Amino acid sequence: MSNFDLLVIGAGPGGYVAALRGAQLGLNVACVEKESALGGTCLRVGCIPSKALLESSELYEVAREEFAAHGIDADGLSLDLEKMLSRKDRVVTTLTRGIAGLFKKNKITHFQGQARFSGPGKVVVASADGEQTVEAKHIIIATGSKVAKLPGVEPDGQRIGTSTEALNYDKVPEHLVVIGGGVIGLELGSVWRRLGARVTVLEYLDRILPGIDAEVADAAFKVFKKQGLEFKLGCRVTGAQSKKKHARVEIDGQDPIECSQVLLCTGRVPMTDGLGLDTIGIAVDKRGRIPVTAGFQTAAEGVYAIGDVIEGPMLAHKAEEEGVACVERIATGYGHVDYNAIPSVAYTHPEIASVGKTEEQLKDEGIEYKTGKFAFMANGRAKALNQTEGFAKVLADAKTDRILGVHIFGARAGDLIAEAAAAMTFHASSEDLARTCHAHPTLSEVLKEAAMAVTSGAIHS
Ligand SMILES: Cc1cc2nc3c(=O)[nH]c(=O)nc-3n(C[C@H](O)[C@H](O)[C@H](O)COP(=O)(O)OP(=O)(O)OC[C@H]3O[C@@H](n4cnc5c(N)ncnc54)[C@H](O)[C@@H]3O)c2cc1C
Numbered sequence: 502m503s504n505f506d507l508l509v510i511g512a513g514p515g516g517y518v519a520a521l522r523g524a525q526l527g528l529n530v531a532c533v534e535k536e537s538a539l540g541g542t543c544l545r546v547g548c549i550p551s552k553a554l555l556e557s558s559e560l561y562e563v564a565r566e567e568f569a570a571h572g573i574d575a576d577g578l579s580l581d582l583e584k585m586l587s588r589k590d591r592v593v594t595t596l597t598r599g600i601a602g603l604f605k606k607n608k609i610t611h612f613q614g615q616a617r618f619s620g621p622g623k624v625v626v627a628s629a630d631g632e633q634t635v636e637a638k639h640i641i642i643a644t645g646s647k648v649a650k651l652p653g654v655e656p657d658g659q660r661i662g663t664s665t666e667a668l669n670y671d672k673v674p675e676h677l678v679v680i681g682g683g684v685i686g687l688e689l690g691s692v693w694r695r696l697g698a699r700v701t702v703l704e705y706l707d708r709i710l711p712g713i714d715a716e717v718a719d720a721a722f723k724v725f726k727k728q729g730l731e732f733k734l735g736c737r738v739t740g741a742q743s744k745k746k747h748a749r750v751e752i753d754g755q756d757p758i759e760c761s762q763v764l765l766c767t768g769r770v771p772m773t774d775g776l777g778l779d780t781i782g783i784a785v786d787k788r789g790r791i792p793v794t795a796g797f798q799t800a801a802e803g804v805y806a807i808g809d810v811i812e813g814p815m816l817a818h819k820a821e822e823e824g825v826a827c828v829e830r831i832a833t834g835y836g837h838v839d840y841n842a843i844p845s846v847a848y849t850h851p852e853i854a855s856v857g858k859t860e861e862q863l864k865d866e867g868i869e870y871k872t873g874k875f876a877f878m879a880n881g882r883a884k885a886l887n888q889t890e891g892f893a894k895v896l897a898d899a900k901t902d903r904i905l906g907v908h909i910f911g912a913r914a915g916d917l918i919a920e921a922a923a924a925m926t927f928h929a930s931s932e933d934l935a936r937t938c939h940a941h942p943t944l945s946e947v948l949k950e951a952a953m954a955v956t957s958g959a960i961h962s
Pocket residue numbers: 510511512513514515516533534535536540541542543544546547548549551614615616617643644645646664685772774775776807808809810814815816817818819820848
């Protein structure tokens with residue numbers, strides 16, 4: 502039986518980062534992961550492979566649609582999907598091996614196998630070689646999430662699949678039906694549309710991207726439609742079946758749709774299957790999440806939980822922040838995550854990025870606010886890039902001018918939002934952002950001018 506200061510269950514962005522921070526802080530750390538590769542959903546079948554394909558498919562589309570405007574002749578352009586997929590696989594392998602290297606360097610003991618609690622402070626690791634019990638003073642559950650089921654839709658891995666299959670189609674689907682107009686649907690729907698598929702997104706709500714500022718989601722919807730994504734809003738999918746030569750998707754009160762491929766992406770749910778939580782007195786809430794205190798402590802003493810398996814946005818960087826804060830609290834007594842300043846990004850083209858409150862949230866909460874907006878169209882760098890769609894919007898408290906939310910739809914929004922997150926972390930006002938000198942010509946000037954528009958007025962509008 503092995504004994505550790507800290508045992509982490511799950512090696513996703515929450516778990517592997519917690520393990521590394523623990524080792525850096527001098528703890529004797531072990532991490533158990535059931536998959537052969539480290540890195541979790543994010544590195545193996547999530548953030549990283551999807552972004553690799555988004556980049557490749559974007560280059561293909563730009564070469565096809567935009568090179569001519571730059572005076573570049575791209576005649577004879579063709580797609581080698583096999584090569585594109587193997588590049589994506591190489592990116593993943595390099596990164597997952599990188600985590601294994603970091604584990605080694607930091608002397609973290611890595612158990613490969615399925616973990617389950619067998620009692621307080623005790624975890625059984627089951628692998629092909631048998632079972633062993635690992636004991637630890639502190640145990641962090643970082644088991645992540647899995648695809649949410651939709652009644653009547655049974656993924657078969659062939660015609661009906663999840664994001665994992667959609668990262669690996671061996672040919673471009675003729676007609677891909679995406680169930681769910683959330684982040685996965687728009688990112689992976691964009692990939693396959695750019696590569697030549699007809700893509701229809703079926704969304705239950707009357708808008709896409711629930712949770713994103715409505716004005717931004719509406720602007721994005723119009724641009725994505727222009728790009729060729731087809732949408733059916735207000736449309737509840739009730740079933741999907743695989744037939745010999747096609748798949749059939751059933752919609753409440755509407756005609757069914759026949760297509761070549763179905764991508765189910767109607768959300769994810771926490772992953773606690775077979776963990777033996779009952780043996781240590783942990784009960785999940787009605788959404789399957791493990792309840793924790795502000796210090797990530799579960800109902801069982803010495804057992805903590807972080808990442809997708811607890812409340813909050815299911816995002817890799819949120820899991821990482823929690824991993825660091827949880828371990829720092831264990832080792833030093835201090836550790837904190839600023840949940841008001843967690844950015845989120847949809848890697849569509851253009852990107853959609855936000856941090857803080859949406860206008861709808863501010864209205865619901867009765868908070869008075871001022872708005873500043875600036876269009877990419879009026880930015881010199883955006884013009885040079887030929888990427889002039891979208892705008893940035895800064896929301897600031899009407900009385901104190903403190904920034905309450907920033908929403909950007911436009912080129913490189915995912916990178917631009919970092920400045921807004923930093924500003925919000927330091928409780929900056931819109932004037933602080935407006936008076937910060939930004940290099941010219943850069944896209945970051947869009948954010949500066951949006952901040953100026955809150956009070957003194959933007960220069961270039
Ligand atoms: C297609 C897709 C794209 C995404 N893109 C982004 C993005 O661009 N940006 C972003 O921020 N987020 C993205 N996400 C979400 C992101 O992947 C998750 O929020 C993140 O991975 C959560 O980290 P985690 O450590 O909590 O869990 P996970 O990454 O899910 O890791 C949990 C790990 O625990 C292991 N495990 C589970 N149970 C056991 C057990 N009993 N024993 C041993 N091991 C176990 C699992 O095998 C897994 O490796 C994406 C998700 C998907 C599906």
